[in-house]
Amino acid sequence: ILLEHLSEIWEGFWAILTILGVSRAEIWLSESQRKMASRLRKKEKKKKIGIRIVKDGYPLPERFFPANRLRIRLNTSSILFLDPLITWHVAQAILHHSPDIERIFTVTGDGIREPKNVRARIGTPLSHIILSCGGYTENHVRLIGGGPMRGKTLPSDDLPVDWTTTGLVVLKAIEPKKEMPCIGCGRCVLSCPVALSPYVLDQRVLAHETRLIKHALQTCILCRACEYICPSYRRLSQRFESALKTHLHRGEKRK
DSSP: OTTTSHHHHHHHHHHHHHHHTOSOEEEEEEGGGHHHHHHHHHHOOSOOEEEEEEOOOSSOOGGGSHHHHTTOOTTTSOOOOOOHHHHHHHHHHHHHOOOSOEEEEEEESTTBSSOEEEEEETTOBHHHHHHHTTOBSSSOEEEEESOTTTOEEESOTTSBOOTTOOEEEEEEOOOOOOOOOOOOOOHHHHHOTTOOOHHHHHHHHHTTOGGGGHHHHHHOOOOOHHHHHOTTOOOHHHHHHHHHHHHHHTTOOOO
């Protein structure tokens, strides 16, 4: 979307800054988008917007979080994080008087014949999107709405595109690995971008002692890095998310 709609995204970005009266703004790009940074610098003639290059990677370590890099305390400052798609929709509304009725997202994975970026109207069945991408590579596939790490498994392709659709991952169906006991290797600790100890939190959750780790659960960003790297295939983030929802259901607001 940055490559094809840069001018509109830029107009939408400036419109948001003007409406909100923002005094400070920065655009963050990954190292793989350095050419895009050069194009943006040519557009930014007033020198009021900073353009930063950050390392590629998932998840980013805590020291790379925008609030930390800018030395801003989140509890005392108002910060608005925007992605290119939001600014594009703002531009569509201002420049073309068009309502927010479309989504631009990526369809990818080894279960789809022709991975591509698609532009679809809200309400379009996912099955139609699949057909436009050449169909499935085999009969049994797994659909994930969102990204491969933080996305949610979808029950079928009968669901429509909606305003929450940010991506569609189609994977070949495989049997999930059997969960085994924790071996205490500490890999989950090393992978955590917010310096938590996932295996300890998991022990507390399984022991129904979630009140003791309430703050840690609220700190977790559910990136699933701990699950990805775990040699015992522990469902760490899955349990953390469930425990957090239980607390929220009881009326304890997330900080």
